[in-house]
Amino acid sequence: MRFILLLLMGYFLFAGKVVSANQQQSILLGDSTTQRSLNDAVFFFDYDNQINTAEDVYRYSEQFVPLDRIEKRPQHALYSKWVRLTFDNRSRNTDWVLSFGFARLPKLAVYQLDEGILRQVHWQDAHASFNQRPIQDPQMYLPLDIKSGKSEFLIEYQTFANAPANLRLHSHAHYLSTSQLSILTNASLAGVVAAILLIVIVNLAFNRNTTNVFYALWTLLFLLIVIDMAGFSFQYFWPNHGFFSGQFSIALMATVPIFHLLFVRGFLQLKHYHPTLNSVYIAATWLYIGLVPTALYLESVYYNLLASTFVIPLFVYTCIWSFRQRGPGMRTFTYSLINHLVFLNLLTIVGASYGNLIDVFDITSFIKVGYLIEVLLFTVALALQHKSLQGQLVRHLEQQVNALNRTVDSERQVVNEQVNQLKAKEEQLFTDLSHELRTPLTVMKIQVESLQYNIVENVEDSYAKLMAKIDELHKFIDQLMLVTGDKEVANILKKEEVKVAHFMNETFQTCMTYVDPKKARLEIINRLDPHFTMQFDRRSIGNAILEVVKNALKYGGDGVDIKMSALVNERNLVLRIEDSGMPLSYDAHRQLFQPLFREEASRSSLSGGKGMGLAVCKKIIECHGGKIDSHNSLLGGLCIEIILPTAEVDLALA
The missing domain is CATH 1.10.287 (Helix Hairpins)
Structure with a gap:
């Protein structure tokens, strides 16, 4: 009997809860009310375009439920969100302002129930101009005349990427203070990003490379995103072209991941240190490039956000890999990538926009804050990686100032x-x-x-x-x-069949005789097959490797770490000798293998070199049909890369 009574009580409680959920309580407005969140109203998300006119809402009135009870699901096209607001205005104020947390909305319609009849108060679509707004403000604000007593409003709205809107009601005085604070905050944020962009451009002027170019373009796009989300672009640049403003926003959101991927790939030097990951980044970049015209044609970034969801495992692996690297700025770079992963990919894209898993009402703030933190950390990482080049820049500027005197x-x-x-x-x-x-x-x-x-x-x-x-x-x-340029040099080489793994170990032992354990550390990574053989001049190749190691010991400074590594990549044997000394400038890398080149004359004169060693190494490698190249190492110094073809090369045709 008790069990039956408990079941009956539970049934009536559950039924009462359902009834109370579908019957929205009135939103009380008093004299002390300055602002009020409207996200606790009842909503209906029209995923299947069931409502054609406002009168159709009555047929679906039972499906209006609190926001936390709506079943969220990704949607390709923009869909309408309906909200029913019942106010109980007990204040003397009838002049209220409605905000959505966005600078623009693709669609907005407001209806008021007046004596049983729905009367349209406001309507606009994606083609509406800025001058058609009832309130001329960068953000989207809408005036509401809420009379004393009870009144009911019905609002239909759409958001870009179907992101959740932050519906709030403000008194007129509170709206003015909120609007001024929003303009000041967005202008300050745009100023900070513009200052960072200026620093990046100055750095690009003195360190011209593709990584810095991609970073400058990515920072520029972030600045444009901040300006666009603040509503400044629509208000000041093209106020009479609402549709173009929407297309501009879509183009920004679709393009910015391209330069972000290119910058990450260039900063980590994946081409040299992780060819497989580099190929994945290239494929992801081309995917985003192909999605740009798709987004503009469909007027939706749905597939771009879907691609950003698939990129999450790639970023997770990149964070783990980069965190294990010992190069300067790598930890800071990893933190910035983690910030991008959490703020943008997980919370903003999967959580709020594409996946609609969580209701992040201040989504624009999430995007701007996430990008700002990321660009600051990226800038610090670049500064740490190029600290020696920046020191050279400072010395160069000091020399210029002294030269004026x-x-x-x-x-x-x-x-x-x-x-x-x-x-x-x-x-x-x-x-x-x-x-x-x-x-x-x-x-x-x-x-x-x-x-x-x-x-x-x-x-x-x-x-x-x-x-x-x-x-x-x-x-x-x-x-x-x-x-010299004489091709007959190859005739003096004595090529023989060499077991490469054994040869690398012998060369390592020879190099160790020149290493002072108190001043330097030399290690080797040799994972070659012991039976792998090639034909080359054992003595000349060994001397070339020894010359590079000697240079690292000579110019790397006290406590220098030197790492030798060997691997077979496609049809080539790749030998790398990298150190933790000082990195070189872009111009120095271009001239490094020229005869008599010295980046700093004082350094060479103290160490006793004539600047011919690397030129001789280059000639030896070229006589074997290979090539030698240089770039800055993740250890912090220089990396010399010797590439020898595993197949025999006809030097007469070279």
């Missing part, structure tokens, strides 16, 4: 000194070459004169010495040919 005579003196130093270096080079040639020639002349005047005791011994000097002279000439 010099007189014309002092500048001319500096130029003359530089010319004299260059001439001195050239003379020293020719002197060294002359000495190297003159010494064996002098010995040969003495031997010939001794034979001519028959003053030698052992003729065969003199001939043997003469032939030894001739061989020595031939070897020296062969070495000089390494830095």
Whole structure:
């Protein structure tokens, strides 16, 4: 009996709850009410376009439920959201303002129930101009005349990407303060982003590379998004073109992921350090590029948001991989990518826009704050990665300021000194070459004169010495040919079948003899198949690797970390030698393998080099049909990459 009573009580309680849920309580407005959230009203999401006119609402009145009871689902096309508002105005104020939390709405219609008849108060669509707004404000505000006592309104609205709107009711005074604060906040935010963009452009002027170009374009798009979401673009740029304003917003949201992916790919140097992940990023980029005209044609970013959902696992893996890297700025970059993943992909796109899983009413604030945090962290990461280049920039600016204080005579003196130093270096080079040639020639002349005047005791011994000097002279000439353009250099190489894994271990042991454990650390990553073989000159390739390691020890500074690695990529053997020293500028990378190049003359003069080592290495590698390249390492310094073809190359056709 008790069980039956409990069931009956539960039934009546549940039925009462359903009735109370469908019967909306009046929204009380008093003299102390300045603003009121309307998201606790009853809603109906018309996913299937069931309501054609406002009168059709009565047939679906039982389906109007509180917002938290609506079954959310993704929708390709824009759909109408209906909200029924019942006010009980007990204040003396009848002048109220309705806000939605957006600068524009694709569709908005407001009806008031007046003596049992629905009377249209306001209507606009995507083609409406800014001047058609009842309140000329960057954000979307709508005046409501709420008479004393009870009154009922019916509102139909659509939002871009079907994002949840933040419906709020304001008194006139509260609207003015809210509007002014919104304009000030958005203008300040746009100013901060513009300042960051200026810093990025200045950095781009001194560090011209594709990564900085993509970052500058991405920051510019973010600035335009802030301006567009604030409503400034629609109000000031094209107030009479409402449809174009909507297309402009769609183009921004569809384009910004492209440059974001390109920047992430360039910053992490995935082309060199993770070719598989690099290919995935290229495919994702082309996917977003193809979706841009689709979004403009369909007037919807639904598929772009869907693609951003599929990109989430890619970003998660990228965060894990980048967090494990030891390069400068990598941790900060990882945090920025995590911020993008949480704020934009999960909360904004999946949670509020595409997936409609959660009701983020301040979605525009989420987007702007998320992008702002991300761009700040990205900027810090770039600053950490390019700290040495920025130091060079500061020194360059200081030199320019000091140069303005010099007189014309002092500048001319500096130029003359530089010319004299260059001439001195050239003379020293020719002197060294002359000495190297003159010494064996002098010995040969003495031997010939001794034979001519028959003053030698052992003729065969003199001939043997003469032939030894001739061989020595031939070897020296062969070495000089390494830095010329003569294709016959390949003939002096002695190619043989080499087990590459064993060769790399032997070369590593040779390099270790030059390493002082107190000043440097050298490690090798050799995952090659022990049976993998290639044909090359063991001695010349080993000397090239040793020359690169010596340069890293010489210019990397105390405590330098050097890592040697070998891998087989497609049809090439890739040998990398990277260090944690100082990175090079863009111009330095272009000239690094030219004869006699030195990025800093003082550095080379102190260490004793003539700037010929890497030029010789380049010639050796090219004679094997390969190539040598350089870029900045994730360790923080320089990375030299030697690529040798695993298949035999016909050098006569090279």
